[in-house]
Amino acid sequence: MTILRHEETDRFWVRDDNGNEYEVVQRTAILDDRTSGDPHGTARGLRKHRTTDGRHVNVRGDKYEI
Numbered sequence: 001m002t003i004l005r006h007e008e009t010d011r012f013w014v015r016d017d018n019g020n021e022y023e024v025v026q027r028t029a030i031l032d033d034r035t036s037g038d039p040h041g042t043a044r045g046l047r048k049h050r051t052t053d054g055r056h057v058n059v060r061g062d063k064y065e066i
Contacts, residue, residue, distance in 0.1 A: 001031040004042065014064045022066055023052040 010026035029045030049057035051066060058065040
């Protein structure tokens with residue numbers, strides 16, 4: 001499947017052990033999932049997380065590593 005675009009699907013705040021807060025944006029890949037019955041079909045793909053200032057965020061269960 002081809003990635004058509006990425007869409008913002010969530011935005012939330014996290015706090016580290018030192019009390020620093022970060023706003024995290026979740027973006028989800030929207031994939032081309034066309035079929036003969038649905039020529040405009042799409043599917044959701046992998047999610048990426050970044051802080052609003054562009055830092056990569058790793059997700060490990062319910063923990064977010066910046």
